[in-house]
Amino acid sequence: MGASAGALPSLLLGILLTSILGSLGANPGLVARITNKGLEYVAREGVATLQSKLHEVTLPDFNGDFKIKYMGRGHYEFHSLDIHSCELLGSTLTPLPGQGLYLAISDSSIRVKGKWKVRKGILKLDGSFDVKVKGITISVNLLLGSESSGRPTVAVSSCSSHIDDVETHMSGDLSWLLNLFHNQIESRFRRTLESKICEEIQDLVASDLQPYLQTVPVTTEIDNLAGIDYSLVEAPRATAQMLDVMIKGEIFSLDHRSPVGFLAPVMRLPEEHSRMVYFAVSDYVFKTASLVYNEAGFLNFSITDDLVPPTSNIRLTTNSFRTFVPRLARLYPNMNLELRGAMVSAPFLNFGSGNLSSTPQIEVEGFVLLPNSVREPVFRLGMATNVSAALTFNTSKITGFLKPGKIQMELKESKVGIFNVELLEALLNYYLLNNLYPKVNDKLAEGFPLPLLNYIQLHDPVLQIHKDFLLLGTNIRYLRV
Numbered sequence: 001m002g003a004s005a006g007a008l009p010s011l012l013l014g015i016l017l018t019s020i021l022g023s024l025g026a027n028p029g030l031v032a033r034i035t036n037k038g039l040e041y042v043a044r045e046g047v048a049t050l051q052s053k054l055h056e057v058t059l060p061d062f063n064g065d066f067k068i069k070y071m072g073r074g075h076y077e078f079h080s081l082d083i084h085s086c087e088l089l090g091s092t093l094t095p096l097p098g099q100g101l102y103l104a105i106s107d108s109s110i111r112v113k114g115k116w117k118v119r120k121g122i123l124k125l126d127g128s129f130d131v132k133v134k135g136i137t138i139s140v141n142l143l144l145g146s147e148s149s150g151r152p153t154v155a156v157s158s159c160s161s162h163i164d165d166v167e168t169h170m171s172g173d174l175s176w177l178l179n180l181f182h183n184q185i186e187s188r189f190r191r192t193l194e195s196k197i198c199e200e201i202q203d204l205v206a207s208d209l210q211p212y213l214q215t216v217p218v219t220t221e222i223d224n225l226a227g228i229d230y231s232l233v234e235a236p237r238a239t240a241q242m243l244d245v246m247i248k249g250e251i252f253s254l255d256h257r258s259p260v261g262f263l264a265p266v267m268r269l270p271e272e273h274s275r276m277v278y279f280a281v282s283d284y285v286f287k288t289a290s291l292v293y294n295e296a297g298f299l300n301f302s303i304t305d306d307l308v309p310p311t312s313n314i315r316l317t318t319n320s321f322r323t324f325v326p327r328l329a330r331l332y333p334n335m336n337l338e339l340r341g342a343m344v345s346a347p348f349l350n351f352g353s354g355n356l357s358s359t360p361q362i363e364v365e366g367f368v369l370l371p372n373s374v375r376e377p378v379f380r381l382g383m384a385t386n387v388s389a390a391l392t393f394n395t396s397k398i399t400g401f402l403k404p405g406k407i408q409m410e411l412k413e414s415k416v417g418i419f420n421v422e423l424l425e426a427l428l429n430y431y432l433l434n435n436l437y438p439k440v441n442d443k444l445a446e447g448f449p450l451p452l453l454n455y456i457q458l459h460d461p462v463l464q465i466h467k468d469f470l471l472l473g474t475n476i477r478y479l480r481v
């Protein structure tokens with residue numbers, strides 16, 4: 001008793017610490033939100049799919065004993081049951097605050113055709129029947145969670161079903177048999193079906209849906225350099241108006257994934273729900289992307305004379321620099337130059353002012369290409385520019401476009417005396433506009449894919465820029481394949 005009383009405070013402390021530490025660094029980079037309006041659409045589409053799928057369901061045989069006055073006991077059997085038609089009319093899918101989702105189907109009916117057999121002593125009869133099950137109501141609570149691998153989990157936390165009425169039509173003209181069905185079998189059939197519905201739903205969720213979710217990939221390749229991590233950082237959050245799914249949203253190098261040295265910001269999402277789905281994409285996603293591409297050398301560049309347009313009156317040769325940097329041509333006559341550029345650090349997007357912008361700092365090093373294929377470093381330049389970025393969101397991806405700004409250049413170090421920086425500014429500007437920007441814009445035009453959107457078409461998209469994140473909202477339409 002004493003030991004467990006002493007253990008309790010430390011246990012509580014342990015739980016508290018674990019939950020605090022567990023939540024540190026667990027901010028999502030990406031939040032996918034589905035609103036009530038989106039869930040309504042999913043319910044309508046889901047029921048249409050279910051209605052067509054139900055025809056493929058095989059129903060179990062159904063049998064039992066009966067007892068009739070003056071005639072005694074007998075045995076009946078229904079077999080070859082086949083769903084002939086079904087009408088699922090009312091369906092609702094709504095968030096279940098704190099738990100997940102609530103699914104309700106009401107006002108529905110199913111018509112089943114099949115064969116019957118009755119045995120009573122040596123008497124054997126058979127024929128066909130047609131049952132109409134009317135006023136079916138089903139309510140299911142789905143508990144949504146996430147497991148340690150970041151995959152979603154789903155379980156049925158409660159289920160109930162009710163059937164108003166069962167109507168049987170039998171072939172043949174045996175009134176005692178009809179009465180038998182009406183009096184004894186219809187109600188039993190109704191009760192069996194009522195319990196069967198929830199059993200089937202539990203089974204569907206536990207043995208189809210949940211195992212399927214365990215195989216859903218939590219990372220997707222973007223291209224041959226980078227992948228994106230879509231794992232959940234916590235269980236989906238349901239409130240009265242929407243279901244929010246918190247996703248890691250980290251872009252990583254396919255070659256060597258290394259831990260990210262900063263946290264995703266806390267996103268304060270506005271209570272928007274006029275569109276069916278929203279995606280909040282934090283600057284974390286763009287930062288991790290920039291790190292990966294920069295580290296892979298995607299933003300490094302090298303300019304040699306063969307890349308300078310023939311019409312240019314300045315060449316990347318020591319002779320061409322003669323009038324501006326006399327010492328260069330004197331020390332290294334008749335040699336070619338190479339300019340190598342790299343970002344000082346991975347450029348980040350600023351979300352601040354309603355527009356997106358970036359201020360990349362580029363370092364350019366100039367080399368003389370000596371005859372023995374040795375590169376002799378001779379100067380270093382610093383370049384700064386303000387780039388504005390436009391993002392669009394009108395397919396299943398976010399795509400972007402950079403609008404270059406003016407370049408500022410300064411000499412950082414020279415081993416060949418002072419020279420005219422403006423001369424190189426024009427050349428570098430030309431190179432960036434015609435080579436580096438188009439290369440980055442091609443990459444941005446490929447875009448990066450959002451989860452959930454593979455078979456979905458977007459309409460009425462909206463895009464808002466908030467502090468630290470973009471909010472994309474859209475209505476959706478299933479593409480049936």
Ligand SMILES: *[C@@H]1O[C@H](CO)[C@@H](O)[C@H](O)[C@H]1NC(C)=O
Nearest residue numbers: 295296297298300340341342
């Ligand atoms: C890119 O350039 C920088 C600076 O010159 C260099 O340190 C880095 O190794 C280069 N990255 C790749 C992948 O070539």
Ligand SMILES: *[C@@H]1O[C@H](CO)[C@@H](O)[C@H](O)[C@H]1NC(C)=O
Nearest residue numbers: 352353354355356357388403
């Ligand atoms: C955003 O960019 C547009 C177009 O380039 C410009 O007209 C507008 O002034 C910019 N707004 C801010 C807040 O910088």
Ligand SMILES: *[C@@H]1O[C@H](CO)[C@@H](O)[C@H](O)[C@H]1NC(C)=O
Nearest residue numbers: 359384385386405406407408
């Ligand atoms: C970029 O914009 C900032 C703030 O508007 C300004 O201070 C800086 O000089 C600009 N840099 C360039 C290279 O235009």
Ligand SMILES: *[C@@H]1O[C@H](CO)[C@@H](O)[C@H](O)[C@H]1NC(C)=O
Nearest residue numbers: 390391392393394395396399
């Ligand atoms: C997406 O938007 C851009 C810019 O508004 C436009 O140029 C492009 O054609 C659009 N793409 C589609 C598939 O609608």
